[in-house]
Amino acid sequence: MRTTNSLERLNKEILRRTRVATLFPNEASLLRLASAVLSKISDDWETARAYLTMEA
Template sequence: MQNAMHYVPKVAMRAEVATDLRNVFNSPDRHEADRMLTQLVKKYADSAPDLSAWMEANVSEGLTVFELPASHQRRLRTTNTLERLNQEIKRRTRVATLFPNEASLLRLVSAILSETSDEWETGKVYLTMPNSPPENGTQRKASGVPRGRQ
C-alpha cells in the first residue's frame, strides 16, 4: 500500500487510491480481486498512468494470498509480522550503538532472529497448520511398514 502512494500524482487522490486498493485485498476470492484490479488499472490509466502501470505490474503478486486457506489470509496478507521483526532488530541493535566489525553485528542479528524463531515455534500459535507434523516429531511414514519396524 505504501509503495503505491509513491505513484499517486496528487495528495488529494491518496485516500481514494488507498480505499480502492484495500477493497481489492478485501475481496472474497482471487477471481473478484483480479476483476477489481483490472477495473482500477483502467480507472487510473489517464489520471495516474504511473500508478496504473505499477498496479498492473506489482499488485497481482500480492494477490497470491488468496491461494492460502481462508483462515490464514487475514494474517498473511499484510507485512505486519515482518515489519515488527525489523523494528525489534533495529531496537536491539541501537542499544549497542557501535560494533567493532561486521561480524559482531551479524552475530547479534543472528541471535535476535534465532530467539524470535524460538518464540514463534513455542509461543502463542499465530497460525494453525492443519497438515503440519505432530509436535514430538513421531509422525509415521506412509510406507505401509508397521510401526516400530521402520
C-alpha cells in the same frame, strides 16, 4: 489482503537492539547480534504460537 506487520515488527526489533549497542567493532559482531535476535524470535514462533499448528 496480506500485511507485512510481522516483517515490520521484526525489522523494528533488530533496529532497537542494534541502537542499544550503537558501536560494533566489526561486521561479524553485528551479524551475531542480528542472528541472536532472529533465533530468539524464531524459537518464540515455533513454541508459543498455537495458531501455526496443523491441527483442526
